[in-house]
Amino acid sequence: MRPQDSATTDRTAPQDLPSIIRPYGDTTGDAMVQLSFSLPVPAGKRAELAALQLAGKMGLEPASVVHSKAMGPNFTFFIVYGKVNHLIDYAGIEVPEGREYPLLSGKEIDLAIRTVLSRRMVVVGACIGTDAHTVGIDAILNVKGFAGEKGLEYHREIQVINMGAQVTVEELVERAKAENADAVLVSQVVTQKNAHIHNTKQMAAAFHAAYPTAVGPGMGRPLLIAGGPRFDTVTEQELGVDRIFGKGTTPREVASYLVHALLPSWTPENPAEGER
Structure with a gap:
């Protein structure tokens, strides 16, 4: 999609922008995120351990399986909650300009x-x-x-x-x-x-x-x-x-x-x- 007209928050002066940010879960800056995915394995303890291994390889440490549900005999759906170590340079993000043509009546x-x-x-x-x-x-x-x-x-x-x-x-x-x-x-x-x-x-x-x-x-x-x-x-x-x-x-x-x-x-x- 092409960018819409910038929202009010996108027009914040650079000096007023936070520099480094982390995800927010329970408290500000705790770096906690939630993600969902499916694995082609039967539901059970082994499946949950596999989900935790995947979460660890994705950089979530520590992580926990907060929900799992069988999707037929050979698939399981998971929701995992965990902490990431990544930081975002928010002030350094370049926002694309809005539409390059006038919006006509x-x-x-x-x-x-x-x-x-x-x-x-x-x-x-x-x-x-x-x-x-x-x-x-x-x-x-x-x-x-x-x-x-x-x-x-x-x-x-x-x-x-x-x-x-x-x-x-x-x-x-x-x-x-x-x-x-x-x-x-x-x-x-x-x-x-x-x-x-x-x-x-x-x-x-x-x-x-x-x-x-x-x-x-x-x-x-x-x-x-x-x-x-x-x-x-x-x-x-x-x-x-x-x-x-x-x-x-x-x-x-x-x-x-x-x-x-x-x-x-x-x-x-x-x-x-x-x-x-």
């Missing part, structure tokens, strides 16, 4: 598209692969929207094609071409075995192969946008997409980015720039 978004494109912007969205979770893509595309904001369908100047769930890459590329899409939005929620990363890379590779390299209205391939709650371990360059959006993203953020990326000549201060 609904009227500004429609005005930008109407002024520069002189037609409706075409956006195709889908959940690809075996992913059947449409909550994310629907929150961005459907009129009902998310977090009090209307989805992209609400905009008069945006034509939305929501292909739904379990769409193949081939179907997505074919539909994007048929609709002359300006942007393609792909939502991935299922993350087992990094399926979201594999699927998105496959999608991006297919679009790069099917379109010229240029990006933009009438210039080449559509803008490629990936969204989901677990893309924080990869970058746009690694996936082959133009933008990644994560959890908490709102329709307005996505629509504002579409204007920023596809209509760079337009700005809120000088909306007629695209006509020159």
